[in-house]
Amino acid sequence: MRGRGRPECHPPRVTEPTHDETHGGALGSRLNWLRAAVLGANDGIVSTAGLVVGVAGATSDRTALLTAGLAGLLAGSMSMAAGEYVSVSTQRDSELAALAVEKRELKEQPEAELEELTELLQERGLSRDVAREAAVQLTERDALKAHARVELGIDPDDLTNPWHAAWASFLAFTVGALLPLLAIVLPPADWRLAVTVVSVLAALVVTGWSSARLGSADTGRAVLRNVAGGALAMAVTYAAGALLGAAGA
Numbered sequence: 737m738r739g740r741g742r743p744e745c746h747p748p749r750v751t752e753p754t755h756d757e758t759h760g761g762a763l764g765s766r767l768n769w770l771r772a773a774v775l776g777a778n779d780g781i782v783s784t785a786g787l788v789v790g791v792a793g794a795t796s797d798r799t800a801l802l803t804a805g806l807a808g809l810l811a812g813s814m815s816m817a818a819g820e821y822v823s824v825s826t827q828r829d830s831e832l833a834a835l836a837v838e839k840r841e842l843k844e845q846p847e848a849e850l851e852e853l854t855e856l857l858q859e860r861g862l863s864r865d866v867a868r869e870a871a872v873q874l875t876e877r878d879a880l881k882a883h884a885r886v887e888l889g890i891d892p893d894d895l896t897n898p899w900h901a902a903w904a905s906f907l908a909f910t911v912g913a914l915l916p917l918l919a920i921v922l923p924p925a926d927w928r929l930a931v932t933v934v935s936v937l938a939a940l941v942v943t944g945w946s947s948a949r950l951g952s953a954d955t956g957r958a959v960l961r962n963v964a965g966g967a968l969a970m971a972v973t974y975a976a977g978a979l980l981g982a983a984g985a
């Protein structure tokens with residue numbers, strides 16, 4: 737797919753984190769966060785829907801449904817938060833280590849570092865003289881920041897906070913999980929399944945569409961895959977629950 741709103745004059749470079757960030761992307765990183773939130777909510781919807789629909793296949797006891805749904809919500813949101821915390825912390829550690837190396841190199845061999853920055857700027861299309869002049873100015877202003885951005889593709893003032901990332905994942909999953917949880921416990925027993933299945937599939941249309949839009953991908957196919965995935969999850973867990981329920985396990 738050709739990216740929406742991506743200027744054709746700047747092909748993305750594989751050595752840089754994302755295309756958006758190379759354009760000084762406050763917008764790009766906000767879109768990434770938004771997309772992560774939508775995907776987190778999507779996880780909460782699908783996994784909790786599978787759980788409560790599976791339990792509903794075995795029992796009509798509201799307390800059992802509420803317990804299963806709530807346990808699923810808490811277990812899922814905490815596991816997402818912990819996973820995000822670990823992954824962002826690891827990334828942050830390696831970014832800090834790279835910055836420390838850079839800082840040492842700048843101190844020990846400033847000339848080589850200036851030459852390195854000059855060459856990196858040349859690779860980006862500046863002429864030798866202009867690249868040299870730019871490298872000198874950037875080095876005078878904030879050498880570490882310049883090397884971090886041009887060489888490592890990170891902004892030392894804006895490293896992702898692992899706690900923020902963990903909290904955001906927790907919230908996103910919880911918001912998603914609340915939908916199937918409420919849909920299975922609130923309606924009268926006869927309507928439970930229908931209300932849950934319909935509201936879950938409708939929500940998956942919304943999350944599939946939004947995440948595709950935010951990622952500049954084809955929305956039709958994304959929605960179809962997302963809805964099919966959720967429907968499959970609910971069908972499989974319902975069948976498993978119904979079998980166990982029938983067997984009196």
Ligand SMILES: [Zn+2]
Nearest residue numbers: 849852883887
């Ligand atoms: Zn350097």
